[in-house]
Amino acid sequence: MEQGIQPLNPIAIDLGPIQVHWYGLIIGFGVLLGLIIALRESERRGLDKEIFTDLILFAVPIAIISARIYYVIFQWEYYSQNPGDIIKIWNGGIAIHGALIGSVLTAIVFAKVKKVSFWKLVDIAAPSLLLGQAIGRWGNFMNQEAHGGEVTRSFLENMHLPEFIINQMYINGTYYHPTFLYESIWNILGVIILLSLRKVNLRRGELFLTYVIWYSSGRYFIEGLRTDSLMLTESLRIAQVISIVLIAVAIALVVYRRVRGHADKRYLDA
Template sequence: MIAAIPSPSTGSFGLGPLEIRGYGVMIALGVIVAVSWAQRRWVDKGGTADHISTIAIWAVPAGLLGSRLYHVVTDWKRFRGRWEDVPAVWQGGLGIPGGLAAGVIVGLLIARRQGISMPRVLDAIVPTLPIAQAIGRWGNWFNQELYGRPTDLPWGLSIDVGHRPAAHLTAETFHPTFLYEGLWNLTLAAVLVRVDRRGVLKPGRLIGLWVCGYGLGRLWVESLRIDHASLLAGVRVNIWVSLVAVVVGGAVAVAGRNYRDAS
């Protein structure tokens, strides 16, 4: 093996009497960065940081709950007979599509209660979401999970024998799908910011471009993964969800094209 991305020897570390999970740290860091940036973006659009703080207080827990519920529902067979593991989010198992949907819906409801423009605040928040996703994906690195097929590429991810699937016990390095998805999301965030600045889309329609872009990225990343997954018609459920995201998100973005401002 010439080169490889190393995996951490453990997914947690001690802090006094506490055991801190790397997975949870990365999720929390992603939330903090996204909320902080969303506050700055909303202030630039004429709002206040407190508006975003209030939205986050409700939307973040809703997103985490939605993520876990999505994972449990789409992979319920793994929990059959051990339903007590459902709340154990620190072990991994957050379905991003469910979290994003729940977080956005609750966030918009809170924005409406505050009397602020839902389309404008949505445009402020949307580019920050793929940043949270990119950072949060490093939690999979700590857990040595959700990697791709074996590879001998120099950026292959080294996985301990205890975390390898039975079909690939002799393989040493695998596609680092967490890194692929993270880089995709960083690029997507940059595209969203540029589109928002140029006024290419009508207010509130930036979410369509994000959903479409996320779906496209998830399609090719999901095709590399070898972890257990629920199937529908022989295809991973997340691939079907990604296809729907591409179509629906693309339709929302195209229908919201602001031809006058883009010309």
């Protein structure tokens, strides 16, 4: 390790047997901020804000569990030999695609039970989801994970990154691509686009589908830089395959819903 460079402590609060990790705090902050934004928008759109509060109470734990299950399934060779590590999510190892699957399924069931439009719910939630993902990547930063391949220090300095990011990308004697940062910036740009598209008054459901397309497009390319990808085969990255599938499905849904007349209502409609 270069002299004087020490990684940031991933533990925010250490009370002996009780440790609170930055990873969990950062993800929690992202969820909270996303919820606040969604609550304000739901109220503006004429929805009872308790609907989103109730949805979050179900969706967040289910999303975390499904994200972990997704990750464990594709790393089963390791976890089958180390079952005690399955619950250690504070060390990282939750997959956003798994969280997305869990949260969407939860929203579908929730919408049916509450008799509200699923598409209206997910349209309102879309910017919050992407913002939460942008913030959550900084949890990966604290754990020194979700990084890319080897680079030089001068490469990172030429990107004009703050010193603390450069130093945190120094892992076991090597500097790495800050892919967590690339995805975080991509997601923040996506949030800005989604918030702007609200004013365009897209057809209901298309704001959420735009989120799916935007996130998946960025994830496909950024995933190609990472060194810790979940692999389907030796050369096929699971996240890239899922991203392509999600883009295709989202585009197909936009076309299908318009052709079949299922997208007559607009985002700003009551």
